[in-house]
Amino acid sequence: MADAYVLVLNASYEPLQRVSLRHAIKMLVREVAVIEEASDAHFGPFPVPKVLRLVRYVVMRWAHQRTRxxxxxxxxxxxxxxxxxxxxxxxxxxxxxxxxxxxxxxxxxxxxxxxxxxxxxxxxxxxxxxxxxxxxxxxxxxxx
Ligand SMILES: [Zn+2]
Missing domain, CATH: 1.10.30.50 (DNA Binding (I), subunit A)
Structure with missing residues (x-):
């Protein structure tokens, strides 16, 4: 499960990047993202996410560089x-x-x-x- 990756969408539903499950859980704890799609498994109090969506729209320069x-x-x-x-x-x-x-x-x-x-x-x-x-x-x- 530690090497599972979670797709992160911007608030506008555009795919931004993939993050590790650990990183995804941190985003949920910090409430910067919500679960769009989850699997049946659980990680602590959270369902294991497959897809997260950012709560606020973020223009990420580094994301542009990454995707390019x-x-x-x-x-x-x-x-x-x-x-x-x-x-x-x-x-x-x-x-x-x-x-x-x-x-x-x-x-x-x-x-x-x-x-x-x-x-x-x-x-x-x-x-x-x-x-x-x-x-x-x-x-x-x-x-x-
Ligand atoms: Zn084909």
Whole structure:
């Protein structure tokens, strides 16, 4: 349970980041966040949260910097679904395949399910006859 991660949403429901369960509990104790979604388990007096939402809208410069760094985890968080079929995102696909020099960037990476990832393989979406449901771009969290 100690390595469980909790998704933190801004007050406007935009995903901000993932924090450790320990950090999430501290946020609940300090009453800066409320539970949006919880599991059945308990951690002390609290249900173990899966998703927290900040009570007040926070513009976090560091959060911008964090999200601008393109990682596979950040791409999955940005897309929240397979960019080809809308299914469960289990991996990250390089739109221009890595074998052809495609890099892990916000524009070249899209979350994908294993099935679509395998189907596309070392091809571009058009070569594979697949259509992207999303236009991958760097996430921008503008104030609500
Ligand atoms: Zn898919």
């Amino acid at each position: 760094l393109c990682t596979k985890a950040a791409v999955k968080l940005r897309d929240g679904m397979c960019g080809y079929c809308g299914g469960h995102a289990e991996t990250v696909d390089h739109i221009l395949p890595r074998s052809r020099g495609g890099a892990l960037t916000w524009e070249n990476a899209v979350a994908a399910c294993i099935k679509c990832n395998h189907r596309k393989a070392d091809r571009t979406p058009s070569e594979a006859g697949m259509t992207l449901l999303v236009t991958p771009a760097e996430p921008r969290y503008s104030p609500a």
